[in-house]
Amino acid sequence: MAKESVVNNYFDNLEQCLRKHDLLDKPHLIFNVNEKGLTCDHKPPPVIARADHYPPAVTSGKIQTVTLIGCGSASGYALPPYLIFPGKRLLPDLLEGSSPGATGTMSETGWSNSAIFRDFMENHSLKYIPGRSDEKVLLTLDGHRSHISVGLVDWAKDNNIILFILPAHTSHLLQPLDLACYGSFQHIYNYACHKLMRETAAAITRYNICAIACKVYHQALKPENLQSGFKRAGIYPLNKEAVPRQDLIPAELYTSDTDSDATVEGGICVDVADGYSMFADEDDDESDECCVCNLFTPKEVSGATSLIFTKWAQCDGMINGRPCLHWTHLAFCTEVSVVRRGYKFLYPHYKEEK
Known part of the structure; x- marks a missing residue:
């Protein structure tokens, strides 16, 4: 759980990073990236019925998860989606109906890993981040092991990208995409899948999930939602009081006399000038x-x-x-x-x- 001292430390580090690199008034250079798992067995909409009646619902059969990597800026700009399909070879049919700029790759499980995330950063995100010239870009992301490989950290330094790692167990409070985009994404995705099956009698498979996901992606990550997410997370505009204090109270129940705030990093910034290494x-x-x-x-x-x-x-x-x-x-x-x-x-x- 997120302790108040951890969140406060995170915002102190974030403010220091934003001021140091002159990013306080540059929302177009502040980004958040996060993954979203997609399944074919969507959740059907609720049906009103008698208390003793349970109406059936039609969904597609279960398959392995397809992962979508989304990224958006505090100014409201969303990068094209990047999808990860389960399997060995990327067939052109898997990307049929995709939106402009969308691309994908394969993994055995359909989940992301260090190599895939680095490919997303090097060959996808860097291509679509607008008008940066020699300015630095701040990228906030959670501390999943696929996000913090040594090779990626070195590459980010060479390309003036500042990786800012969120504290553990705080995505529901500090991750803009989780706060304002992926919740609506799931609702719209469920509705789109249900509508397709009702109107065409087609099943949701990995061959049409890309077309559905791309349409939903641009509806969920619209400018208003992205701007709202960064505002609610307190990232832009910077607001250290953005996180409701009542959301941090449950963590105090698990605080012991041996807990040390000094052992919890509230925000790790990988910076070129500092030469800071999160692995040292x-x-x-x-x-x-x-x-x-x-x-x-x-x-x-x-x-x-x-x-x-x-x-x-x-x-x-x-x-x-x-x-x-x-x-x-x-x-x-x-x-x-x-x-x-x-x-x-x-x-x-x-x-x-x-």
Whole structure:
């Protein structure tokens, strides 16, 4: 849940970022991006009937989810939609009836991932962001792991795009698209699917879902809705009191004496000038290297484009009457991948040194 201190910290960081890059009065350079899942088994409209009667409703069969990535600015401009279909190969028929500029790609599950989101940023969003010249663009987005890959962060810095990560569990309060666009999107989408099935007796499939989604997208992400979303989120115009305080009260019930506001980042800004890295830990000591590869990060993951957690283990052996205390990368520099409680771990070179 969103704590008041977290939200306050977020707005302080947002204000600092907007002032630093002179974006307070430039709504055309402030964007929000978010995904929306689409299914063929839409929710039919309610039917009024007797209390003892349950009228049937017709929907299409379930298929894998199709994901739509939407993006819009505080000035009311919406980028063309970007769709992700489940499958291996993008057939032209999947995009039949799409709106101008709309495009798509494939994934095994129909959900987004780091590679797909980077393709959206590099080959889609950058092409349609209007009139930026050398000005910086602020992009607010949630902290899903597909949004914060190392490669994407570096690319954003090179292209003057400021990635501003929303605090966890605050999308319902701080995400403009969730606040004013995707709710109406779902209602319009359900109605459009129901109307198509009633008037044509056609089922909703992945071959006509794009045409429906594109029409609904431009109705839901119209300028008035986008402007309202950024206003309700307190992003533009900047308003630190935009979030109703009563919406933050439930989080106080889960506050304990051991909670520390300092451990919660209320807004992470990846900025070129700062050289700030959201993946770096100031407390890390690079002298703590693996005793096998003599590296802090294994070679196998050093070039990864997503977050990979590396497990370490400390040797329990004794050398000349003293604890060994060597650290080793599990799975990468030793055949051992897990060290369980009570297990005595000896690093690979222990026998040689002993």
